[in-house]
Amino acid sequence: MSNVLLQVVNLSKSYKDKNYWLNRRCINALEPLSFNIEAHKTLAIVGETGSGKSTLAKLLVGAELPSTGHIRLNGQTLEPGNFKQRCQHIRMIFQDSGTTLNPSLTIEQLLDEPLQLNTDLDELERYQLIRETLQKVGLLAEHMNFYPHMFSGGQKQRISLARAIILQPQVIILDEALASLDPSLRSQMINLLLDLQQQMGLAFILISHNLGIVRHFSDEMMVLYKGKVLELGKTTDILQNPQHKHTKKLIMSQRFQLLNR
Numbered sequence: 524m525s526n527v528l529l530q531v532v533n534l535s536k537s538y539k540d541k542n543y544w545l546n547r548r549c550i551n552a553l554e555p556l557s558f559n560i561e562a563h564k565t566l567a568i569v570g571e572t573g574s575g576k577s578t579l580a581k582l583l584v585g586a587e588l589p590s591t592g593h594i595r596l597n598g599q600t601l602e603p604g605n606f607k608q609r610c611q612h613i614r615m616i617f618q619d620s621g622t623t624l625n626p627s628l629t630i631e632q633l634l635d636e637p638l639q640l641n642t643d644l645d646e647l648e649r650y651q652l653i654r655e656t657l658q659k660v661g662l663l664a665e666h667m668n669f670y671p672h673m674f675s676g677g678q679k680q681r682i683s684l685a686r687a688i689i690l691q692p693q694v695i696i697l698d699e700a701l702a703s704l705d706p707s708l709r710s711q712m713i714n715l716l717l718d719l720q721q722q723m724g725l726a727f728i729l730i731s732h733n734l735g736i737v738r739h740f741s742d743e744m745m746v747l748y749k750g751k752v753l754e755l756g757k758t759t760d761i762l763q764n765p766q767h768k769h770t771k772k773l774i775m776s777q778r779f780q781l782l783n784r
């Protein structure tokens with residue numbers, strides 16, 4: 524019996540075309556797609572601009588409602604409008620999430636927010652969980668009293684990661700989360716994410732333009748093109764033996780990144 528954590532079944536999204544007379548035409552941002560992810564595994568989503576990666580991420584976190592399909596977590600269907608249920612189990616980290624931390628709050632207040640909103644823990648329990656979570660992401664308990672501007676870019680990304688894991692989610696979506704870090708910080712962050720994945724059994728969905736990162740980090744990959752799935756399979760198989768001409772083009776355009784890792 525496989526250890527399937529997240530099941531995506533026939534999920535699709537179309538938008539009304541605002542530029543079209545009477546709005547009768549639709550843009551199919553994502554054609555119906557299905558996939559599974561197991562705990563401890565990483566699925567990378569790649570594709571050129573406009574291929575539907577962000578749309579898929581928005582559907583997974585519940586920021587958009589699907590046109591068709593549904594999502595199951597541990598066999599249970601996630602209700603489209605139930606944000607509390609969704610945001611406890613599926614969290615997202617963006618490219619510049621470090622820079623969007625509220626500058627007027629201390630790190631303790633920033634990490635306390637999701638706990639107050641989503642749990643019944645008392646003040647002492649929340650305090651202890653904040654301490655533990657900061658240590659998990661390689662920061663110190665004393666950092667609780669600091670403000671975001673007192674940290675470097677890489678440390679701010681760790682604070683965003685702490686905010687993402689503090690509710691003990693099962694799935695984390697990394698939307699170009701590693702793109703703005705320099706190569707050495709990026710490797711540290713990847714190692715930290717892999718450690719947390721081991722410890723917590725997390726499943727990651729990695730949205731990235733960088734096939735070097737995809738190769739290093741992911742077990743499986745999905746190639747999207749104009750809202751359609753071109754390929755879905757083991758990352759090593761697809762990178763070594765791409766079947767579709769658009770996948771081949773993507774790999775050729777990044778052979779430099781792939782050679783340098």
Ligand SMILES: Nc1ncnc2c1ncn2[C@@H]1O[C@H](COP(=O)(O)OP(=O)(O)OP(=O)(O)O)[C@@H](O)[C@H]1O
Pocket residue numbers: 538539550551552570571572573574575576577578579
């Ligand atoms: N709110 C919206 N209304 C109308 N069309 C939209 C909306 N959001 C996305 N689209 C369209 O859906 C398609 C997929 O967009 P999406 O942002 O998911 O692509 P992407 O792969 O994430 O691109 P990028 O790499 O640039 O972020 C595009 O054609 C886009 O124009």
